Amino acid sequence: MKRRVPRHAFALPLLLLLHAYPARPADPAPRPALAPPSDATLQAALAPAPVHQEFIAAMQRVRQRLPETADSPALEAYVIHDYLVAARLRRNVADNPTAELDDTVDAFLRLHGAQPVTHALRRDWLASLADRKRWDWFLPRSVDSTDALLICDRLAGRLATGDTQGLAADALARWSLPQKQPDPCIPVFAWLRTQGLLTPDLAEARTRAALAADNPRLAREFLIDVPAPRSAALLQWIQLLDAPKAALALLSLNPGAPVEGDALVAGFNRLSFTDTNAASSLLPQLLQRGDLTPAVRTRLQRSAALGAAYSRSPGAIAAFGKLPEDASDGQVQEWRVRSALWAGDFAKAASWIGQMSPSLAAQPRWRYWRARAVAATAGPAAAAPLYAEIAGLRDYYGYLAADRLDRPYDLNTRPTPDDADLQATLAAEPGLVRAHALFDCDMADDAGVEWAVALSGAKPALKVQAAHLASRWGWYAQTIATLAQAGEWDDVALRYPRPYAAIVQDASKDTQVPGDWIFAVMRQESLFRKDAVSRADARGLMQMQPGTATALARRWNLPAPGQGSLFDPPVAVQLGALYVRELLDKYKGQLDQSLAAYNAGPAAVARWMPGNAIDADIWIENIPYTETRGYVQHILEHIVAFAKMRDAEPPRLSGLLPQVEPPAAAQ
DSSP, X not given: OOOOOOOOOOOOOOTHHHHHSOSSOSSOOOOOOOOOOOHHHHXXXXXXXXXXXXXXXXXXXXXXXXXXXXXXXXXXXXXTHHHHHHHHHHHHHHHOOOHHHHHHHHHHHHHHTTOGGGHHHHHHHHHHHHHTTOXXXXXXXOOOTTOHHHHHHHHHHHHHTTOOTTHHHXXXXXXXXXXXXXXXXXXXXXXXXXXXXXXXHHHHHHHHHHHHTTOHHHHHHHGGGSOHHHHHHHHHHHHHHHSHHHHHHHHHXXXXXXXXXXXXHHHHHHHHHHOXXXXXXXXXXXXXXXXXXXXXXXXXXXXXXXXXHHTTOTTHHHHHHTSOGGGOOHHHHHHHHHHHHXXXXXXXXXXXXXXXXXHHHTSHHHHHHHHHHHHHHHOHHHHHHXXXXXXXXXXHHHHHHHHHHTOOOOXXXXXXXXXXXXXXXXXXXXXXXXXHHHHHTTOHHHHHHHHHHHTTTOOHHHHHHHHHHHHHHTOHHHHHXXXXXXXXXXXXXXXXXXXXXXXHHHHHHHHOOOHHHHHHHHHHHHTTOTTOBOTTOOBTTTTBOHHHHHHHHHHTTOOOOOTTGGGSHHHHHHXXXXXXXXXXXXXXXXXXXXXXXXXHOHHHHHHHXXXXXXXXXXXXXXXXXXXXXXXXXXXXXXXXXXXXXXXXXXXXXXXXXXXXXXXXXXX
């Protein structure tokens, strides 16, 4: 069973710094009276190369279960030596837990309290104690309230030791969640059943919660506790989610067959987003059912309209037009405008933008499209003032508006104060000393926890100085993240570094993909973290999946990337740039489609291609995946910023985004 490491935000303020440094002074203010760190303290942040290498080698031996060697005195004195000790204890807990080892781990945890170095060890040790039924050690200790495995372990331990006071309520709270629970909860749930506590009402409510969470597989598992008379409606709901087309067709042919409104809407939602044509053809018959409430009718119509818009169906505008105004929530308000733009009906787009909520209409996105609609219906002169309102913004829509007015882009760059003395003091704070050393040893996750704990409660201005410090260390992901936490967006130079420049230059030369484009993809994909791993197992700086990388290497007659190769920057950047090159070739140089395919895959982009030539900004706006739409727009923003930061004239989006042609015309 996979065991994750919980991440807590323990408060460990930076003493005087957190309170002495002003948040954002309007005018230069006297620097806080802080004692400068000693040379010895500053030097502790970085270990001499031999000790640094000894630490990395020792950690590798732990991970690979290789024989140990004695630690040198220098390694024992290294500021992050405790992380090596904790790693060895974790390995021993996993491989050969003993009572003597329990004493050792307990002593280590007591010594270090809630320090970040204890987090993973404590979690693994508690799980081991539970596996070994050492309830006398496990139960007195608290567990993370978000850790399902340890919560179930605690429930199982209480049952095993006869501590049943209040157990039923705690176990029922866990049983009722619409989630698959870890195995240690099985005997606890069995006990609830023997106690007669799993009533039909509770069992039905749990199954309905799983269905409401759109999880028919889990609902089917839960159905075992629902008595037969109650299960028929729930089983029908499951079938509507598992096979919506067949189940809905049957209901349309049998209007007298009973069905719950929520179940009908859930199944229709699925069909609308997977097979819009089938949903549209079934809708009239379903709406004729006599058992539908007005609210359910509206929900079905809303689902059909949104599905048509996501599929760029010609019937989307008419479907939205049939909706009552009280069904026009934010999602409907946005997608009916997008459907009008796709159809080229700018008058309808302008009308629907005018009906948006004030907060939605105030977004740069819809201010731009309002200007576009006015330009199409009343002429460029009428639209010019509207474009001018957003043309100075440093974002995708601001750049599009500037293009319409033929104005230069304004990145609103404002460097932040760079206080080297204060950064030196920060660098000597124990938590940041450890964070720096961990980062240098390629333990970025642990470094990030130390960083977060050390800066907990810091004011924005202090976080800005910490961001400068991280940049000096080459920890660019932390720089960008910390600036965001401080609400600082205008230091564009600090937010757009150019790490791995030589590698990017070589990849650009080999693939003829501009270096700024490679940097932009890298920033969006990994935030320059060479060890980044996504939930889909995409890896490295360019977030390549191993299968894609292997096939790509084969096509280009390159060595197959081995396990871990995608974490090597030269390999990652070369393969990522090659993939961008292939996509650009596939889409005839269209950057927007290439970026969309890099994120969502070519199969998705194939579904999104227009039947007729269409403006690229309209095509991008109608990408149905919110993540992919934002991905394309952000990378275009990054390309502009990277060009500006090397003092080059940034490319115009109007030049990067020619019309999108239908597939036949593009061949």
